[in-house]
Amino acid sequence: MRKIFHRRRTLRDVALAAGVSISTASNALNETGRVNIETRDKVKRIAQEIGFLPNALARSLLSKRSFTIGMITNDTYGRLTLPMAAGVSEALVDHGISVFLCATNNDQRLATSHLQALLEKQVDGIIFTATRLDLEPPVELLNLPIPVVYVFAQGPNQNVSFVPDDAQGARLAVTHLKRLGYSRIVHITGPQDYLAARIRAETYRESCDRSPEVFFGDWSEDWGYVATEKVFSQGGKQPDAIFCGSDEIARGVIDALRDLDLSVPNDVAVVGFDNWEVISRQTRPPLTTVDMELKELGRQAGLAILALTRDEAIDTGIQRLSCSLVVRESCGAEGSHPQV
Amino acid sequence: MRKIFHRRRTLRDVALAAGVSISTASNALNETGRVNIETRDKVKRIAQEIGFLPNALARSLLSKRSFTIGMITNDTYGRLTLPMAAGVSEALVDHGISVFLCATNNDQRLATSHLQALLEKQVDGIIFTATRLDLEPPVELLNLPIPVVYVFAQGPNQNVSFVPDDAQGARLAVTHLKRLGYSRIVHITGPQDYLAARIRAETYRESCDRSPEVFFGDWSEDWGYVATEKVFSQGGKQPDAIFCGSDEIARGVIDALRDLDLSVPNDVAVVGFDNWEVISRQTRPPLTTVDMELKELGRQAGLAILALTRDEAIDTGIQRLSCSLVVRESCGAEGSHPQV
DNA sequence: CTGAAAGCGCTAACAT
DNA sequence: ATGTTAGCGCTTTCAG
Numbered sequence: 001m002r003k004i005f006h007r008r009r010t011l012r013d014v015a016l017a018a019g020v021s022i023s024t025a026s027n028a029l030n031e032t033g034r035v036n037i038e039t040r041d042k043v044k045r046i047a048q049e050i051g052f053l054p055n056a057l058a059r060s061l062l063s064k065r066s067f068t069i070g071m072i073t074n075d076t077y078g079r080l081t082l083p084m085a086a087g088v089s090e091a092l093v094d095h096g097i098s099v100f101l102c103a104t105n106n107d108q109r110l111a112t113s114h115l116q117a118l119l120e121k122q123v124d125g126i127i128f129t130a131t132r133l134d135l136e137p138p139v140e141l142l143n144l145p146i147p148v149v150y151v152f153a154q155g156p157n158q159n160v161s162f163v164p165d166d167a168q169g170a171r172l173a174v175t176h177l178k179r180l181g182y183s184r185i186v187h188i189t190g191p192q193d194y195l196a197a198r199i200r201a202e203t204y205r206e207s208c209d210r211s212p213e214v215f216f217g218d219w220s221e222d223w224g225y226v227a228t229e230k231v232f233s234q235g236g237k238q239p240d241a242i243f244c245g246s247d248e249i250a251r252g253v254i255d256a257l258r259d260l261d262l263s264v265p266n267d268v269a270v271v272g273f274d275n276w277e278v279i280s281r282q283t284r285p286p287l288t289t290v291d292m293e294l295k296e297l298g299r300q301a302g303l304a305i306l307a308l309t310r311d312e313a314i315d316t317g318i319q320r321l322s323c324s325l326v327v328r329e330s331c332g333a334e335g336s337h338p339q340v
Numbered sequence: 341m342r343k344i345f346h347r348r349r350t351l352r353d354v355a356l357a358a359g360v361s362i363s364t365a366s367n368a369l370n371e372t373g374r375v376n377i378e379t380r381d382k383v384k385r386i387a388q389e390i391g392f393l394p395n396a397l398a399r400s401l402l403s404k405r406s407f408t409i410g411m412i413t414n415d416t417y418g419r420l421t422l423p424m425a426a427g428v429s430e431a432l433v434d435h436g437i438s439v440f441l442c443a444t445n446n447d448q449r450l451a452t453s454h455l456q457a458l459l460e461k462q463v464d465g466i467i468f469t470a471t472r473l474d475l476e477p478p479v480e481l482l483n484l485p486i487p488v489v490y491v492f493a494q495g496p497n498q499n500v501s502f503v504p505d506d507a508q509g510a511r512l513a514v515t516h517l518k519r520l521g522y523s524r525i526v527h528i529t530g531p532q533d534y535l536a537a538r539i540r541a542e543t544y545r546e547s548c549d550r551s552p553e554v555f556f557g558d559w560s561e562d563w564g565y566v567a568t569e570k571v572f573s574q575g576g577k578q579p580d581a582i583f584c585g586s587d588e589i590a591r592g593v594i595d596a597l598r599d600l601d602l603s604v605p606n607d608v609a610v611v612g613f614d615n616w617e618v619i620s621r622q623t624r625p626p627l628t629t630v631d632m633e634l635k636e637l638g639r640q641a642g643l644a645i646l647a648l649t650r651d652e653a654i655d656t657g658i659q660r661l662s663c664s665l666v667v668r669e670s671c672g673a674e675g676s677h678p679q680v
Numbered sequence: 681c682t683g684a685a686a687g688c689g690c691t692a693a694c695a696t
Numbered sequence: 697a698t699g700t701t702a703g704c705g706c707t708t709t710c711a712g
Contacts, residue, residue, distance in 0.1 A: 005485045010705060021683045026707060033708085034681055056460040057401045058705035061688045066397065068461070076426065086416065086443065093450070098457055101441050103426065110433070117438055120396040121408070145345045221622045248622070255624070278618060282561045282588070284595070350689060361699045366691060373692085374697055398689035401704045 009052040018046045029054070060122060069305055070100045070118035072111065074153075075131040079276060080294060084129055084151055087298025095306060097124070111138050119144070125305040128153055133163055134195035147308035151301040152294075154318065161318045162300050164292040166196050169323030170203035173243050173271045173290050176325055180332050182241035182269055183210070188227045188253060189245025192216040197245055200273065204243060219245070224252025232260055240268055241331070247272040247279040247289055254283050254330065269331035285329030292323050349392040358386045369394070400462065409645055410440045410458035412451065414493075415471040419616060420634060424469055424491055427638025435646060437464070451478050459484070465645040468493055473503055474535035487648035491641040492634075494658065501658045502640050504632040506536050509663030510543035513583050513611045513630050516665055520672050522581035522609050523550070528567045528593060529585025532556040537585055540613065544583060559585070564592025572600055580608055581671070587612040587619040587629055594623050594670065609671035625669030632663050 015025040020039060027033035028043035046052075060066040071088060073081040081103070089099055100123065102114040115138070118126060125146050128137050130153035137155055141148050150161035177185050187204045190197045197216065205212040215231070217223035224244060232238055244250035250272030254264055262268050264285055272280060272289035280287040300321065307314045327333050355365040360379060367373035368383035386392075400406040411428060413421040421443070429439055440463065442454040455478070458466060465486050468477050470493035477495055481488050490501035517525050527544045530537040537556065545552040555571070557563035564584060572578055584590035590612035594604055602608050604625055612620060612629035620627040640661065647654045667673050 005487075008485050011707095012705075022705090023684080023707075024682055027682085030707085036681060039681085053456065053460050055401070055462060055705050056457075057397050057406065057462050058688085059707075061395070061397045061401060061690090061705085062707055064688080082422065085441075089443065093453070096457065098440050098442075098461065100438050101425075102438075103429065113433070116393065117396075117436065119393050121438065122395060122397050145348050147345075248618075251622070282591070351691095352689075362689090363691075363700080364698055367698085370691085376697060379697080395689050398704085399691080401689085401706090402691055404704080 008055075009050050010055070011052070013050060014043060014047045014052050017050060018043045064122075065124055065309070066122040067095075067097045068100060068121065068123045069097060069125045069127060069309075070102060070114075070121075070123040071127045071129065072102045072104060072114060072118075073129045073131075074104050074106055074111070074135065074137075075129075076103055076105050078131060080131050080152060081129060083294035084298035084301070087295035087300075088127060088302040089298075090295070091299045091302025092306060097306070108138070112140060115140055119146075124309040125149065127151060127301050127305055128155065129301075132194055132196065147305060149301050149305045149308070151297055157317055160301075160304050160314060160316050162297050162304070163318060163320055164294075164297060165320035165322055166199040167203040168320070169273065169290040169292065170200040170243075171207055172323060172325045173273070174204055174207040176288070176327075176332060177241045177243065177269060177271060178207075178209075180269070184237060184239045185241040185243055186213045186215070186231055186239045187243045187245070188215045188217070188224060188231075188249055190217065190219040190223075190249070200245055213239075217249075219248055221248050221252035221255070224249035224254075225256040226252075228253045228256035228260070232256075232262075242268060242270050244270065244272045247274040247276045247283075247287060250287055250289065250330075251279050251283050254285075254287075265329070265331050271331050275326050280326070280328070283330065288328045288331035288333065289326055290323050291326050293321060297321055348395075349390050350395070351392070353390060354383060354387045354392050357390060358383045404462075405464055405649070406462040407435075407437045408440060408461065408463045409437060409465045409467060409649075410442060410454075410461075410463040411467045411469065412442045412444060412454060412458075413469045413471075414444050414446055414451070414475065415469075416443055416445050418471060420471050420492060421469060423634035424638035424641070427635035427640075428467060428642040429638075430635070431639045431642025432646060437646070448478070452480060455480055459486075464649040465489065467491060467641050467645055468495065469641075472534055472536065487645060489641050489645045489648070491637055497657055500641075500644050500654060500656050502637050502644070503658060503660055504634075504637060505660035505662055506539040507543040508660070509613065509630040509632065510540040510583075511547055512663060512665045513613070514544055514547040516628070516667075516672060517581045517583065517609060517611060518547075518549075520609070524577060524579045525581040525583055526553045526555070526571055526579045527583045527585070528555045528557070528564060528571075528589055530557065530559040530563075530589070540585055553579075557589075559588055561588050561592035561595070564589035564594075565596040566592075568593045568596035568600070572596075572602075582608060582610050584610065584612045587614040587616045587623075587627060590627055590629065590670075591619050591623050594625075594627075605669065605671045611671050615666050620666070620668065623670065628668045628671035628673065629666055630663050631666050633661060637661055 011022055011025050015022045025043050027035045028040040075081055104111040126148045129151045155161045201214045215227045242253050250270055257264055264270050272287045275289045275291035280289045351362055351365050355362045365383050367375045368380040444451040466488045469491045495501045541554045555567045582593050590610055597604055604610050612627045615629045615631035620629045
């Protein structure tokens, strides 16, 4: 195929067709300056007719605002990044701002090259996001000519960073369990070298009156299964609830409980973490879990970068956003108990 | 926070600092025209020192190429879109082309507004992608001043559309089953009004020697579970293999089989479709499934749009890309049989 | 109220 | 080999 594309219409075309000067056409379309209402309407009508669209490149060159921001994720496009990206877009779309989403796959060179491209394209700001909180953002972000916002990642103190409040989220889960009368709660979670896992575990320990037990492992279904077998094979009094560090782990836990002939939630209640719906809605029974409000996190980041590009002052430092508890059948959905 | 950002360095700054004219500076940096090798190096060094980055806006205004393409997805950011987007980026990043990813959430107005923003930003081309093949792309894409490529969606004949070869994929699955000696295969799949479901079912019918049985339902785990119960509660000879229209369905099927005390793959083999790894790797046993090669689909689309923006001729019409079979434990992983 | 002119940052003839 | 000039499409003074 070789197709002939038409030349794009420019403001000059509009002006010519309307019999006015370029600057009048500009004023008419933007409703700036003083222009006769009839001329204005005529210009607008003609612009519409010939299918004129302003060239944002030319406009940005002059205004020094590209109405574009860059979003860099260290991760491959993943389940954490995407809800956040959706939130960012949602916050910015009404302001005519578009988003370049760049995945670096944890490759430093890719990150640098993406960053350079973004800078050359004159983005108005950058949102950096990672897949874990305790990951050093690339140093290149430190002395940029444009504002940088961090989400699900921790930037320097003079910047803003939005992160989920893991402690509050964990507290939400444990409180829920306790309120429903569960008292022997164990915690099965991911690797100890994850900050989020440590925070959740620590909060769990603090909120649990008696002999808290934490099992660190990895974020997999398998680990949930194995850990549960282990828990129930040890002697002594057995737990009546399991608080899991992720939905994947929770799914493994539920599977294991079924194989142990323990019913959820009657024999053992289960609470997850993530509200990753592919999993949390599909476990049997569906999973009560903590939602990190990723989209809201993204939305806040979008609003922050918007404010910064407008030179407005905002609060800096780490902003912890509340998690919410989604109650489903695996714990407390019967409605007989007060829900959080 | 209110931070002062430095003015960006321009070519003029470089020229001034190097004591040459702007055009010489330009020529030196781009290695165009004739310029003394010493001046060239000096200019380059200085550009580096003062942290000069060319303004892509100015450059594009002149060259009429923005080195940016837009990717519009009708869907919310989802599991189909993202691997494709990754493929697109992969194909284009080496050519310095960035991608605007726009999710329209099936909202016509959002689609139109995104499209307009893309056009104003002078993108060099547009990739449209959907979440099902039989969905009319927005008519606005028909008469654009730039090339449009369709992926996982079907555009007009004079354009290129890349879609997975569902028939070949289904054949892959059934052939695999038959080669391993399974002969009473049933097919549990999604809604009949999905083109992909119909194609897969049709191919399954053709490839199955004896009395094929298709169960249309929806794409959920639940349906897989329910359908399996139904299949095994009917009288007569029972199936020895189930070919599923999606991995989610397959997961439900496997669950149901376990509850029926049937072992996978010994009593019943299961093959899925999608290779959505969150599911396919986590079922017990892990799932043998058809992979639609979404990333490759995206890569092809990226290459196509690249060619088109360069005015190169390419093949138009529907291009069906082969699926591949990923063999895991749920069917044929023992290695004792030839694998496809 | 309208138009002429300058210029955003850069590239590409064209002179020198 | 280097500099001068024009101009991409637009906005914005500033005269008229």
